[in-house]
Amino acid sequence: MAKSMNLLWGSGSPPCWRVMITLEEKKLQGYKHKLLSFEKGEHKSQEVLEINPRGQLPAFRHGDNIVNESAATCLYLENEFKSQGTKLIPDSPAERALMYQRMMEGLTLTDKLNAVIYYEWFVPEGERHNSAVNRNKEALATELKLWESYLQKVSAGSYLAGAFSLADVIVFPNIAFAFRFGLSVGRYPNLAKYYRFLKDRASIKSSWPPQWLPSAQGFDNLKDL
Amino acid sequence: MAKDMTLLWGPGSPPCWRIMVALEEKGLQGYNSKMLSFEKGEHKSAEVMKVNPRGQLPSFTVGGTPLNESIGACFYLEDVYKSQGNKLIPDCPKEKAVMYQRIFEAMPLMDKMAIVVYYDYKVPEGERHDSAVKRNKETLTAELKLWEEYLQKTPGGFLAGKTFTLADVVLFPVIAYLFRMGLCEKRYPKLAAYHSALKDRPSIKTTWPPTWKENPQTQDTLKEM
Numbered sequence: 001m002a003k004s005m006n007l008l009w010g011s012g013s014p015p016c017w018r019v020m021i022t023l024e025e026k027k028l029q030g031y032k033h034k035l036l037s038f039e040k041g042e043h044k045s046q047e048v049l050e051i052n053p054r055g056q057l058p059a060f061r062h063g064d065n066i067v068n069e070s071a072a073t074c075l076y077l078e079n080e081f082k083s084q085g086t087k088l089i090p091d092s093p094a095e096r097a098l099m100y101q102r103m104m105e106g107l108t109l110t111d112k113l114n115a116v117i118y119y120e121w122f123v124p125e126g127e128r129h130n131s132a133v134n135r136n137k138e139a140l141a142t143e144l145k146l147w148e149s150y151l152q153k154v155s156a157g158s159y160l161a162g163a164f165s166l167a168d169v170i171v172f173p174n175i176a177f178a179f180r181f182g183l184s185v186g187r188y189p190n191l192a193k194y195y196r197f198l199k200d201r202a203s204i205k206s207s208w209p210p211q212w213l214p215s216a217q218g219f220d221n222l223k224d225l
Numbered sequence: 226m227a228k229d230m231t232l233l234w235g236p237g238s239p240p241c242w243r244i245m246v247a248l249e250e251k252g253l254q255g256y257n258s259k260m261l262s263f264e265k266g267e268h269k270s271a272e273v274m275k276v277n278p279r280g281q282l283p284s285f286t287v288g289g290t291p292l293n294e295s296i297g298a299c300f301y302l303e304d305v306y307k308s309q310g311n312k313l314i315p316d317c318p319k320e321k322a323v324m325y326q327r328i329f330e331a332m333p334l335m336d337k338m339a340i341v342v343y344y345d346y347k348v349p350e351g352e353r354h355d356s357a358v359k360r361n362k363e364t365l366t367a368e369l370k371l372w373e374e375y376l377q378k379t380p381g382g383f384l385a386g387k388t389f390t391l392a393d394v395v396l397f398p399v400i401a402y403l404f405r406m407g408l409c410e411k412r413y414p415k416l417a418a419y420h421s422a423l424k425d426r427p428s429i430k431t432t433w434p435p436t437w438k439e440n441p442q443t444q445d446t447l448k449e450m
Contacts, residue, residue: 053371054333054371062318062322064319065318065319065321065322065323066322066326067322067325067326068326069325069326069329069330071329072325072326072328072329073325075300075325076321076322076325079314079321080318080321089304093287093288093301093305094288094290096301096304096305097287097288097290097291097292097297097301098290100292100294100297100298100300100301101290101291101292101293101294101297103294103297104294104296104297105294107332124356126354126356127352127354127356127357129351129352131349131351131352132352146278146279
C-alpha cells in the first residue's frame with residue numbers, strides 16, 4: 001500500500017503538507033518521498049515533470065495512478081482508504097456540506113495568502129505597484145476575518161466542520177503558514193486558538209515542515225494585517 | 226430532497242452551470258432556482274449576502290446549509306445521492322485518480338482564462354501592462370495545449386476515461402465558455418470535439434445558459450489564441 005506511493009514535496013508548502021497529513025491520518029506511513037528545493041528550481045526537474053507536467057509540488061503517485069493537486073490527492077486517499085485510519089469525511093449530510101464548503105474556501109484562502117507573501121515571486125519587477133500590494137493585503141485581511149468568524153466556536157475536538165476532517169487538512173497548513181509569516185495572534189484570537197488546538201495533533205506534528213523547526217522565528221510580512 | 230435545495234445563479238457562469246448539471250445528472254430536478262444578473266450587481270444583493278458573505282454566485286443551500294463552492298457542491302451531491310441518477314465517480318481507481326486531478330485542474334484553467342478575458346475588469350487602469358497581457362495569453366495558450374493533450378489520452382471521449390464523470394460536470398461549462406469567447410475550433414480540435422459531443426447531453430442541453438440561447442453569436446475575445 002504505502003510502499004507503492006511516492007511523494008515529491010517541498011518544505012513549508014501548504015499543499016505538500018496537506019498530503020502528508022492525510023497520509024499520516026490514513027495510516028499510510030512508509031510511503032516513499034523526496035524533499036526537493038523550490039529555491040534550486042527542483043520543482044521544474046525532469047523527475048517532477050514526469051509525474052506533474054505543470055512542474056509543481058506536490059507530485060504524487062500511487063502505483064500507476066498519478067494524482068497531483070493537493071485537494072485531489074487528499075480526496076483520492078480518503079476515498080481509497082475509507083476504512084482505515086481517521087474518517088476524514090463526516091457522515092451527517094449537514095457536516096459533510098460544511099466540510100466541502102470550508103475545504104474549497106481553503107483554496108481561496110491559499111490564493112489570497114500567496115498574492116501577498118509571494119507577490120514578488122509572481123509579479124515581474126516592472127509590473128509591481130503599491131496599489132496592488134495594498135489591495136492584496138486588504139483582500140487577505142477581509143478573508144482572514146471571515147475565517148475568524150468561521151472559528152468562533154472552535155474548541156478541542158470541534159474544528160471547521162465538527163470533528164477533524166478534510167476541511168482542517170486543507171486549511172490548517174494555511175493558518176500555520178500565516179502565523180509563520182507574522183500574523184498577529186492578538187488580532188486573530190480564534191485562528192490562534194485553532195492553531196494551538198491542532199499543532200500537536202500527531203499527523204500534523206510528525207509532518208511539520210522541517211525548515212520551520214530549527215528557527216521558531218519566522219517572517220513578519222503579515223504582522224500589520 | 227430537491228425541494229430543500231435553493232440555487233441562486235447567473236447565466237453562463239461555469240461554477241453556477243456545473244451545479245445545475247450535477248443536479249440534473251442526479252435526478253434532482255425540482256430544486257428552487259433563481260436567475261440573477263451580474264451586470265445589475267445582483268450577486269451583491271442582500272438575498273445573496275445572507276447565504277454567501279462573499280457576494281458570489283452560485284449561492285447554493287442544501288437543507289439550509291450553504292454550500293456555495295461549486296466543486297464542493299458537486300462532490301456533496303454525488304456523495305449523498307450516490308444511489309440515484311447517473312454514477313459520477315467511477316469505480317476504477319485509475320480513472321478515479323484522473324478524475325480527481327482534472328477536477329482541481331479546472332481552477333488554474335479558469336483563473337488563466339479569466340485573467341485574459343477579464344483583464345481590464347480585474348486590473349485597475351494604472352496597473353495594466355502590455356507585458357502582462359502578453360504573458361497571460363502565453364500562459365493560457367500553454368494551459369489549453371495541456372488540455373488538448375489530456376483529451377488525446379482518453380480515447381473514451383470523456384475527461385477521466387470511458388464514462389461521463391464529475392470531471393466532465395466540472396469542466397464542460399468552462400470549455401463551453403472558452404468557445405463562447407471565440408476559441409478557435411481548428412486550433413483546438415480535441416477540445417472542439419469534446420464540446421460538440423457533450424453539448425447535447427440532456428443534463429447539459431437542459432441547463433444551457435438562456436442568454437446564450439437568446440444570442441448564439443460568440444465573442445471574439447479568444448479568437449486569436
